[in-house]
Amino acid sequence: METIDKASHTAHEVVDKIASAGNQAVDALGEKSGQLKNAEQHLVDNCRGYIQDNPITSLGIAVAAGFLLSRLVSGR
Numbered sequence: 001m002e003t004i005d006k007a008s009h010t011a012h013e014v015v016d017k018i019a020s021a022g023n024q025a026v027d028a029l030g031e032k033s034g035q036l037k038n039a040e041q042h043l044v045d046n047c048r049g050y051i052q053d054n055p056i057t058s059l060g061i062a063v064a065a066g067f068l069l070s071r072l073v074s075g076r
């Protein structure tokens with residue numbers, strides 16, 4: 001009976017450690033998610049500002065990117 005109790009206790013400890021590691025991973029992912037959202041918002045704001053400051057250049061870049069993308073997709 002003592003062996004079964006030891007095995008049960010060890011199994012509970014392992015499950016607790018795994019649960020703790022899972023919680024830490026979830027917390028870390030939540031933090032990284034927030035950081036990525038902030039980085040995305042910063043990038044969008046920078047792009048929006050560049051487009052407002054340089055509308056002609058932005059239009060040229062968009063046309064060139066569209067042309068290159070269409071060439072890549074069409075396979076020519």
